[in-house]
Amino acid sequence: EVQLVESGGGLVQPGGSLRLSCAASGFTFSNYWMSWVRQAPGKGLEWVANMKHDGSEKSYVDSVKGRFTISRDNANNSLYLQMNSLRAEDTAVYYCARPRVGASFDFWGQGTLVTVSS
């Protein structure tokens, strides 16, 4: 059974940093691209970042470029999102998701809440 479990969310002040983790199981993690998608409270979904299975390619939504860094550890089946210079508008539930056929996201974690507030 595919499982994605996020952790690392919490309350952080504006300008602060946070590192999210996603533990993957039930599939060969090193064969798949992986992504982060977020959802602000009461709002829609927004793709944040994506990383190729071997780490050789990354892409980001414009609003986080230069502040967020996606990375992975295939030996430990883990995906990360380092978030720096956090802003109030980064407040959201962050989901780890697996892009698959047709670049759709076929599996999602349960999400971890990041709140940026003073």
Place this chain on the structure above:
Amino acid sequence: EIVLTQSPGTLSLSPGEGATLSCRASQSVTSSYLAWYQQKPGQAPRLLIYGASSRATGIPDRFSGSGSGTDFTLTISRLEPEDFAVYYCQQYGRSQWTFGQGTKVEIK
């Protein structure tokens, strides 16, 4: 960036009725890269349709997708109580993913 606009914002229907949800793109979208998701309160999104018209694993056949170019449709033939939720369309292109703003299907 391709912008996806979903309509209507809210659909009020009764169980047993059919639902038609629209997703319009600001530029042509490759059909292979158009998907639909269902999200219930407090839950992660669930993939329903990929490639504009292919049902994901375990999705009942009352859900169907169609369309091409800039206009795509999700149809629910007969609403079951568990189908009342928010639905999002999503596209991929040029290493970027974008989602529509969602359509809420609520019980009338």
